[in-house]
């Protein structure tokens with residue numbers, strides 16, 4: 227009897243974990259019939275939210291084999307706990323997400339990655355080419371060699387030889403340029419940028435995994451940007467690169483004035499290095515830099531691009547006007563009724579949302 231129960235338990239779990247449910251299989255079959263792919267191969271990666279498979283497309287006419295990557299988002303319910311915060315507050319998803327309907331949620335998630343990928347691709351940022359999206363199945367270009375081996379993640383890259391330091395430094399500069407282009411041209415913050423979501427080949431960095439990327443007007447976009455900057459800085463420091471301070475990088479990425487194309491991007495970064503005060507090598511000076519970094523990480527950060535631009539605009543205004551604006555703000559604040567609406571639309575609607583059965587998905591906040 228116990229054995230029976232254990233078996234049933236196992237079977238239930240296996241069913242829940244099975245990524246290729248019936249509908250997903252049908253979608254793949256349809257893609258094969260329509261000539262999007264010819265064969266699906268083994269998993270390149272199995273993750274919490276999605277698996278990535280290699281696939282090939284044979285062409286009868288040219289006799290060529292093209293590699294593809296297929297990202298299949300899991301439709302089992304529990305893995306999407308954390309994702310809501312990336313969707314809430316984005317105008318592209320204003321209608322809101324029916325959190326009770328997991329399949330729909332996964333579809334929105336896949337759509338988000340597909341659209342973001344399109345933006346990167348259109349902006350000329352090295353990334354997988356977005357090809358076909360159907361429900362939870364995203365087909366994209368394969369980042370790898372002709373034999374079907376995927377490019378390594380930046381995390382696994384080792385650079386040998388005398389020139390290694392130099393190469394790491396230029397990869398760092400390349401990435402800062404990409405981050406600025408992503409922000410200024412695509413209006414996106416990656417929001418999960420690290421050495422795990424960047425692939426590397428022959429001196430080029432490829433950006434992947436943009437399902438959680440947010441538009442720059444997302445209420446938390448600048449907080450996510452600060453996280454991205456920290457991760458990138460930490461990684462390159464471990465490779466021995468003399469990195470710029472987080473605050474400096476933040477300003478470089480968000481400043482409206484300035485280049486968005488190479489080689490001007492890299493040149494602008496080199497100028498920032500040149501303008502930097504001589505490297506401090508006393509303990510006190512290093513400690514002061516560390517304190518400044520810490521202050522930046524904890525300080526008030528504008529919550530949206532609009533706020534950031536207000537601050538920028540204010541900084542460029544003559545002093546008298548600034549003072550006036552400040553007084554005016556105080557005056558307005560004094561006259562605000564006590565029962566003012568806290569956050570506006572978004573807060574109100576998310577309150578409503580949690581009233582139904584969506585609790586399981588919003589419980590992580």
Ligand code: ADP
Nearest residue numbers: 270271273276278295354367368369376434435
């Ligand atoms: P996850 O959400 O699971 O982190 P990712 O989009 O980061 O999914 O993909 C997981 C892994 O799959 C990557 O680290 C990379 O090794 C591989 N991968 C993803 N997309 C591609 C692609 N287009 N070409 C080759 N490998 C890919």
Ligand code: MG
Nearest residue numbers: 422423434435
């Ligand atoms: Mg990833």
